[in-house]
Amino acid sequence: MEIPLTANIGPSKTPPDLKSYEARGGYTALRRGLSEMTPEEVRLAVKDSGLRGRGGAGFPTGDKWSFVPMEDGAPRPKYLVVNADEMEPGTFKDRLLLEGDPHQLIEGTVLSAYAIQAEITYIFLRWEYRLAALRLEHAIAEAYRAGYLGPDILGSGFGLELYLHVSAGRYICGEETGLLNALEGRRANPRSKPPYPQSVGVWGRPTVVNNVETICNIPHIVSHGAEWFRGLSLTGEGGSKLYGVSGRVNRPGCWELPLGTTLGEIVEEHAGGMQHGYRLRGLLPGGASTDFLTSEHFEVPMDFGSVEKAGSRLGTGTIIILDDSVCPVGMVLNLERFFARESCGWCTPCWGGLQLVTATLESIEAGEGRPGDLELLEEHCRLLGPGYTYCALAPGAMEPLQSALKYFRGDFERHINEKQCPWH
Amino acid sequence: MLSDHELKEIEAEASKYGSRAAVCIDALKIVQRFRGWVDDDMVRAVAQHLGMSPDELDSVATFYNLIFRRPAGRHVILVCDSVSCWIMGYGSVRDYLRSRLGIALGETTADGRFTLLPSACLGACDRAPVMMVDEQLYTNLDAESIDDLLASYT
Numbered sequence: 173m174e175i176p177l178t179a180n181i182g183p184s185k186t187p188p189d190l191k192s193y194e195a196r197g198g199y200t201a202l203r204r205g206l207s208e209m210t211p212e213e214v215r216l217a218v219k220d221s222g223l224r225g226r227g228g229a230g231f232p233t234g235d236k237w238s239f240v241p242m243e244d245g246a247p248r249p250k251y252l253v254v255n256a257d258e259m260e261p262g263t264f265k266d267r268l269l270l271e272g273d274p275h276q277l278i279e280g281t282v283l284s285a286y287a288i289q290a291e292i293t294y295i296f297l298r299w300e301y302r303l304a305a306l307r308l309e310h311a312i313a314e315a316y317r318a319g320y321l322g323p324d325i326l327g328s329g330f331g332l333e334l335y336l337h338v339s340a341g342r343y344i345c346g347e348e349t350g351l352l353n354a355l356e357g358r359r360a361n362p363r364s365k366p367p368y369p370q371s372v373g374v375w376g377r378p379t380v381v382n383n384v385e386t387i388c389n390i391p392h393i394v395s396h397g398a399e400w401f402r403g404l405s406l407t408g409e410g411g412s413k414l415y416g417v418s419g420r421v422n423r424p425g426c427w428e429l430p431l432g433t434t435l436g437e438i439v440e441e442h443a444g445g446m447q448h449g450y451r452l453r454g455l456l457p458g459g460a461s462t463d464f465l466t467s468e469h470f471e472v473p474m475d476f477g478s479v480e481k482a483g484s485r486l487g488t489g490t491i492i493i494l495d496d497s498v499c500p501v502g503m504v505l506n507l508e509r510f511f512a513r514e515s516c517g518w519c520t521p522c523w524g525g526l527q528l529v530t531a532t533l534e535s536i537e538a539g540e541g542r543p544g545d546l547e548l549l550e551e552h553c554r555l556l557g558p559g560y561t562y563c564a565l566a567p568g569a570m571e572p573l574q575s576a577l578k579y580f581r582g583d584f585e586r587h588i589n590e591k592q593c594p595w596h
Numbered sequence: 597m598l599s600d601h602e603l604k605e606i607e608a609e610a611s612k613y614g615s616r617a618a619v620c621i622d623a624l625k626i627v628q629r630f631r632g633w634v635d636d637d638m639v640r641a642v643a644q645h646l647g648m649s650p651d652e653l654d655s656v657a658t659f660y661n662l663i664f665r666r667p668a669g670r671h672v673i674l675v676c677d678s679v680s681c682w683i684m685g686y687g688s689v690r691d692y693l694r695s696r697l698g699i700a701l702g703e704t705t706a707d708g709r710f711t712l713l714p715s716a717c718l719g720a721c722d723r724a725p726v727m728m729v730d731e732q733l734y735t736n737l738d739a740e741s742i743d744d745l746l747a748s749y750t
Binding site for chain 1: 612613614615617618619620621622624625655656659660661662663674677678679680682683684715716717718719720721722723724728731732733
């Protein structure tokens with residue numbers, strides 16, 4: 173099994189500095205890309221690889237890049253922004269890549285910028301990732317000194333400035349247009365789309381925003397080709413994937429596995445199954461804003477298409493386990509409180525609806541739920557769903573709620589009928 | 597008034613961006629690092645320096661939860677209250693911190709030593725429950741480990 177993304181990362185390994193990164197073959201993809209491939213060929217390789225964005229939405233990366241204007245008269249400068257604002261509850265995979273192999277991210281960033289002919293790049297990093305910030309600053313300085321960044325990289329004529337932007341909090345900054353507003357020094361309210369960032373992005377210029385894990389795949393696609401990349405996966409979708417598990421399992425953690433590894437294998441084998449005395453009741457397969465699945469879905473391959481068919485989303489690929497010592501209503505309340513707090517406050521269904529949903533769940537959890545509350549929640553799953561808001565925060569918030577009402581309906585009803593939380 | 601150190605750091609950051617106002621979040625963070633928090637006078641000073649109105653800058657300052665518009669303690673505790681930590685014992689960590697420090701979430705101890713704030717997921721869910729004190733992450737928390745780590749902050 174090949175693990176290109178985490179080959180340099182492990183509990184016993186120190187993050188490679190420039191010298192050791194190069195000694196392990198680092199920056200050969202960049203040399204190859206800049207000297208032997210045109211930007212169009214890099215774009216084509218990424219499109220053919222089938223790489224889908226690893227930030228949660230799963231949009232094909234090649235398609236995302238294809239909307240960037242490439243003609244001579246295209247507005248300049250063009251920007252590439254790396255979304256390192258990992259804040260989806262239950263998600264801790266980009267931290268591994270940022271702390272463990274910062275040069276891999278830089279190499280992927282330069283190649284991606286080359287592909288779309290961007291002149292300026294930002295890594296948009298959440299403040300709390302302090303160790304990642306230190307290591308990135310160090311690696312960026314090393315890369316500048318070695319001529320992998322700056323004007324005329326490796327004599328190719330292609331130049332790139334890379335800046336680290338350290339943010340100041342708020343989950344909504346991870347939404348790509350909210351992120352662009354944050355980068356411009358504004359409140360991070362998402363923008364109305366269209367226009368999409370590829371044509372009108374940061375400071376009105378063409379901009380691509382890609383997730384950390386997405387970018388880290390690019391050097392490997394350039395080195396080994398699209399066919400090799402597709403072969404890493406067990407299913408039709410290309411690549412490996414960082415999967416994670418948190419909750420009451422024996423070995424919580426994060427592993428790089430072939431895309432399409434089954435849910436059951438990840439939970440039972442890699443995470444070591446449930447801790448003694450705890451039973452699995454359900455799980456969120458890819459972060460807080462994905463629908464619950466259960467152990468009945470253990471055969472589902474964890475790729476974008478299969479998880480969608482099972483009624484949820486791959487999301488970030490980091491699984492959160494609900495065990496039987498925890499109240500499902502309480503868990504959903506925790507999730508909705510988070511989304512209500514992190515709403516930017518712009519769209520009425522989001523800020524108003526999430527407050528009402530949270531208040532309703534609070535009263536159910538406190539044993540003060542009333543008949544009709546579950547119908548009210550179901551109605552809001554529809555009203556806060558896709559189509560009513562500028563961004564995906566509210567629709568994402570409804571995913572765990574709507575599926576909890578399906579899989580744990582009996583638990584909700586017990587709270588209302590018995591006028592108390594059975595777990596208290 | 598902004599100090600020379602603050603001005604120098606703000607100008608160094610400003611060169612990264614495509615507009616003058618874009619540095620305002622960095623500028624607020626710089627001021628906060630020197631002074632612990634951002635008071636009204638500093639909002640006015642930064643706004644004037646960047647050619648913004650104070651209200652415009654304050655609308656930005658109040659959006660971001662890591663910009664403090666009220667005095668904060670010498671050390672800031674960010675305790676993760678998101679779902680994985682909640683499952684793994686956030687409730688007891690929060691309760692222990694509250695009783696140990698004698699303050700509620702959002703408050704600062706009377707001696708100005710700690711401010712206790714809830715935080716969105718800190719991205720260390722496999723080591724839950726977790727919190728940060730200033731720039732340091734602490735994982736797999738329990739009462740004993742909290743006692744030990746708090747003692748190292750004066």
